[in-house]
Amino acid sequence: MLISTRGRYALRILIDMAEHHGSGYIKLKDIAERQEISEKYLESIVKELVKRHIVYGVRGKGGGYRLSVEPDQINVGEVLRFMEGGLAPVACLEEGSAPCPKAPYCRTLEFWRGLDEVIPRYTDSFTVADLMATPNAGNDYII
Amino acid sequence: MLISTRGRYALRILIDMAEHHGSGYIKLKDIAERQEISEKYLESIVKELVKRHIVYGVRGKGGGYRLSVEPDQINVGEVLRFMEGGLAPVACLEEGSAPCPKAPYCRTLEFWRGLDEVIPRYTDSFTVADLMATPNAGNDYII
């Protein structure tokens, strides 16, 4: 599995925040209820989004989270990459991994490199705003 | 990680077999030595290739394995898919998984579907013969 729940949930959190902006700060508890994800688990995901300055949080009563960037400025590929710690399809292309000694004569390396280009080319062509506008079969979601 | 060692090694085995065809049957022991992969682990991978009729094996002394199909007829995407049990980038698109109840109003589903198309479009455009012909930086591999 290329993308785990961390990447998937991060996108859902960002879309949820974008859809509920304007009315002050958004509580994790509310996101958790709407998205049917454990609040505690969301915390660990939002923590990363805060660290990356995509979201900012205010403590205490009346506090919560807000996007610190417009949805059309949040790149989906970038979010997935830092949530997942990279999107390399194979271990030998993970950044920080030791260079493979077989690389000079490897018959598969170029194939993997190509796949490793194709994925970000796709993911990076989306912003959170694009996801919000995604057409759905039965778009009857009550906001 | 989208692709585990099983998929990676399977391709290396197939390329190795293609490069050493003609001289009778190829012993797993030899492949294991050339590829520096444990023979026992290779067994479990080749087993799948035999099951899929891409490779066939002959027991006993002088036995070994051979490709049962020409390298240009072996699709890389297909090999990866059955070795990995699918290449879906997210759990909700795995075949055999329960349909997601959120699908009708999911803002990310179409995005994932798109990624799930992009990956096979790339992988399926390669055959084992293509991999063999892949240009390398320092192609000094001794066959």
Added chain:
DNA sequence: TTATAACCTATTATAACAGTATGTTTATCT
């Protein structure tokens, strides 16, 4: 000063991955 909500640290259950270990069957060679 109490309620609330973000923030922080540690722990845990499960499953997949990557590989081992041991043995059985089938074929060839002497």
Added chain:
DNA sequence: AGATAAACATACTGTTATAATAGGTTATAA
């Protein structure tokens, strides 16, 4: 016929990542 060599089969195991939980601390508003 017997030794050897290879595929084939089944079961087990250590390690790691995932997907959370649990329990607490700090900051803010009413």
